[in-house]
Amino acid sequence: MFDLLLMSVMGLLCLIVGLLIWKRDKITLIHSYHYTNVTKENQKAYTEKMGKALIVMSIGMFLTGIVNYITNTAYGWLCFAIFFVAGLMLILKAQKNIMVDCSNFQQKNILNQ
Structure with a gap:
């Protein structure tokens, strides 16, 4: 019974955080180290992917x-x-895509100077 209660509470917390990140674009719920290079144009896609990844993890907890x-x-x-x-694979994929977009953005800016 304790496992059910504990995993349900943890799953609910993860689900709420995932929904806040995805639907409300609360990027500040993610550690700042992970989104410092995210541009405003990529923020919506990034928060969507990260929120969905947390929701996948919360389903596993439930x-x-x-x-x-x-x-x-x-x-x-x-x-x-x-x-x-x-969920971890989705998070890593989102991080990789954002880092590739940021490096391409920085290379374009260097070439335009």
């Missing part, structure tokens, strides 16, 4: 609590691992 409560097996933690890795 499923972990539910599966562990119902089955008392390790399958719940398998769900957690799969969804956590999927």
Whole structure:
């Protein structure tokens, strides 16, 4: 029962933060180190990708609590691992795309000078 409660609360918190980042463009909920190079033009796409990644992770947390409560097996933690890795891959992809866009932007500015 504790697993269900804990994972549900953690999943809910992650879901709320993900929705705030995605729908309300609350980029400040992400550590400033990760968005210092994000231009205003890329901010909407960046927050959308990061928010969706957190939502994927929160789904994994919910499923972990539910599966562990119902089955008392390790399958719940398998769900957690799969969804956590999927969310992490989405975050890394968003970071990579933004860094590529920023480096192209900086190269264009250097060439125009």
